[in-house]
Amino acid sequence: MKNLNYEIDHSMIDLEESQNKDDIEFLIHLKTEESIKRMRNIREFYESDKVYTDIYFYPHANHQYKVIVKYEGYVPFLVKMFQFKLLKSVSWK
Amino acid sequence: MGNEAFVALIVFLLTYAFIISEKIHRTIVAMLGAVLMIVFGIVDQETAIHHIDFNTLGLLIGMMIIVSITAETGVFRFIAIWAAKKVRGRPIALLVVFSLITAVGSSFLDNVTTVLLIVPVTFSIARELNVSPIPYLMSEIFMSNIGGTATMIGDPPNIMIGSAVKSLSFMDFIINLTPVILLVMVVVLLFLVLLFRKQLHASEDVRKRIQELNEKEEITDKKLLIKSLLVLFLTIVGFFLHQSFSLETATIALSGAFVLLLITGESYLEFVFNRIEWTTIFFFVGLFVLVSGLVETGLIAKVASFALKITGGDITTTSFLILWLSAFASSIIDNIPFVATMIPLIKDMGEMGINNLEPLWWSLSLGACLGGNGLLIGASANLIVAGLSGKEGYPISFVQFMKIGIPVMIISVLISMIYIYLRYLI
Numbered sequence: 001m002k003n004l005n006y007e008i009d010h011s012m013i014d015l016e017e018s019q020n021k022d023d024i025e026f027l028i029h030l031k032t033e034e035s036i037k038r039m040r041n042i043r044e045f046y047e048s049d050k051v052y053t054d055i056y057f058y059p060h061a062n063h064q065y066k067v068i069v070k071y072e073g074y075v076p077f078l079v080k081m082f083q084f085k086l087l088k089s090v091s092w093k
Numbered sequence: 094m095g096n097e098a099f100v101a102l103i104v105f106l107l108t109y110a111f112i113i114s115e116k117i118h119r120t121i122v123a124m125l126g127a128v129l130m131i132v133f134g135i136v137d138q139e140t141a142i143h144h145i146d147f148n149t150l151g152l153l154i155g156m157m158i159i160v161s162i163t164a165e166t167g168v169f170r171f172i173a174i175w176a177a178k179k180v181r182g183r184p185i186a187l188l189v190v191f192s193l194i195t196a197v198g199s200s201f202l203d204n205v206t207t208v209l210l211i212v213p214v215t216f217s218i219a220r221e222l223n224v225s226p227i228p229y230l231m232s233e234i235f236m237s238n239i240g241g242t243a244t245m246i247g248d249p250p251n252i253m254i255g256s257a258v259k260s261l262s263f264m265d266f267i268i269n270l271t272p273v274i275l276l277v278m279v280v281v282l283l284f285l286v287l288l289f290r291k292q293l294h295a296s297e298d299v300r301k302r303i304q305e306l307n308e309k310e311e312i313t314d315k316k317l318l319i320k321s322l323l324v325l326f327l328t329i330v331g332f333f334l335h336q337s338f339s340l341e342t343a344t345i346a347l348s349g350a351f352v353l354l355l356i357t358g359e360s361y362l363e364f365v366f367n368r369i370e371w372t373t374i375f376f377f378v379g380l381f382v383l384v385s386g387l388v389e390t391g392l393i394a395k396v397a398s399f400a401l402k403i404t405g406g407d408i409t410t411t412s413f414l415i416l417w418l419s420a421f422a423s424s425i426i427d428n429i430p431f432v433a434t435m436i437p438l439i440k441d442m443g444e445m446g447i448n449n450l451e452p453l454w455w456s457l458s459l460g461a462c463l464g465g466n467g468l469l470i471g472a473s474a475n476l477i478v479a480g481l482s483g484k485e486g487y488p489i490s491f492v493q494f495m496k497i498g499i500p501v502m503i504i505s506v507l508i509s510m511i512y513i514y515l516r517y518l519i
Contacts, residue, residue, distance in 0.1 A: 040313070052216045053485040058302075059310030066305075068220065 006078050007088040012038075023068050026077075028086075030063040038084040039065055045080065098390035101135045105387055113426055120372045123379025123430075130386035144385035145378055148256035148343040149249075153203075153377070154369055155346025156246060159325055160202050161368035162353055162361055166318040167311040169198070169210040174308035177218055182303030184224050184293035185286055188232055191215060192285070195233040196240030196278055200247040201329060204237040204474040212481055221302050227489060228289035230482050235281060235466050235501050237474045242462035243267070243274040245342065246332065249377075250432040250461040254454055255342065257436045261454065262336040269455055273512040277463070277505045284504060288497065317357060324353040380433040388437045397441035409518045411442070412452045413510060419460025420506045424467025424498075432461050452517040459509040467502035469494040 008015050012035040016027045030036045043057045054073045058066040069077045082090045108126030112119045130136050136144070173194060180186035191211060198207040211233055219226035241248035245255040245266035255261055312318055328349030331338075335345050354361060387393045404410040415435070422431050435457050443450045465472030469479055469491045475498075479489040 047213070051484070052213045052481065053220070056217050056220055058217070058221065059307045060305050061307050
């Protein structure tokens with residue numbers, strides 16, 4: 001998204017973002033046990049709300065996660081990543 | 094008809110009408126109807142309690158506890174993704190495997206629980222394949238109702254029949270119902286594949302995404318997984334052997350549930366007691382007392398006698414009448430109150446001269462369970478999946494469901510009718 005800046009904590013994760021029609025896809029590589037645990041917590045948070053199609057988590061091999069977020073869920077997801085300290089900062093441009 | 098019978102009938106019909114109207118929660122209505130039966134002196138409290146089938150309640154509570162803990166391990170998601178990878182993400186094959194997972198799951202677990210476990214992973218996989226989730230969801234609904242018919246613990250009508258008829262064991266349900274259910278599953282799946290095949294396409298590139306998924310990551314707690322699967326397995330073995338040990342199925346289910354709580358620790362105690370569907374349990378309590386009013390005043394016996402007069406006491410005609418009546422009634426109304434009313438009625442038919450009640454019990458089970466597929470309002474699983482689907486932007490309308498549901502129901506009941514005729518009536 002053009003109006004949001006975020007800074008990745010590279011000691012924890014690597015992250016690539018891409019647009020897919022109305023959704024945004026993240027490919028996240030989790031580098032530590034701690035970051036794996038935090039990503040599981042984030043997923044648990046989203047999957048406990050009984051809304052199934054706002055965000056999808058796809059665990060891949062080698063501690064990679066593909067996350068597909070609907071456009072309206074983009075900012076809340078990044079804020080959640082920030083809350084769990086996988087991002088160092090989030091700010092409006 | 095005496096005064097008591099007349100009052101009992103009025104209370105029963107009013108309660109039924111309120112349950113069907115869904116204006117007030119069905120549990121509140123059933124419990125109030127039950128209380129009225131006691132207040133009006135149709136049955137006294139002692140007799141009312143005597144009519145509550147604690148085997149049905151114990152079996153339901155025990156299984157709810159075991160399943161709620163097992164579901165926490167992520168095992169169901171693991172199985173679904175593993176299966177999706179095994180069929181290499183081919184959409185039609187996925188329809189078949191997700192349907193089979195739902196059917197097998199429903200044959201041992203509550204239908205609603207099963208669909209709630211499979212629906213999230215269905216959305217997820219359908220999104221990755223860029224296909225509509227609706228064919229999968231519809232198929233899962235049908236298969237949950239069909240699969241649930243295969244065993245004594247799969248669907249409430251079977252639990253109620255198995256608990257009420259002591260001569261029918263867990264194995265009897267498998268021996269008599271599983272063969273016809275397997276046949277129904279194959280035919281209905283073929284029908285659904287033919288119906289949905291044009292909507293289910295995904296390119297090779299898209300399908301590769303499924304192969305990249307790591308199902309092992311879905312297991313959240315390996316120790317809990319081992320404990321809960323072990324207890325679930327032993328409980329199911331216990332069901333197979335319950336008559337040899339002279340134990341009721343509720344004793345087996347409750348033993349499994351509390352052994353699991355013992356080995357998982359007290360931390361799960363509060364959690365599982367919050368997960369037990371107390372509204373369903375009290376709905377059953379209310380219905381048992383409500384029906385007791387009809388039994389005690391002799392109304393059920395009168396209806397049974399009338400039904401036998403219509404069929405001339407012929408076992409074939411009576412079986413088919415029960416099968417089709419149960420199917421159509423269950424497609425419109427909740428099959429639990431219907432079966433609660435039919436059980437004493439069939440027992441009375443036994444006392445009125447029908448020697449072999451077995452075909453009647455299987456007709457009631459097959460009709461009441463498979464009838465739930467006819468309409469969107471026919472079973473709880475239908476409404477829950479349609480509700481979730483609509484909320485997620487994929488509405489399933491009443492008419493859309495009916496166009497597929499009615500043929501599925503008719504195919505299923507026709508197969509059952511032929512099966513009952515060939516196996517028990519010639």
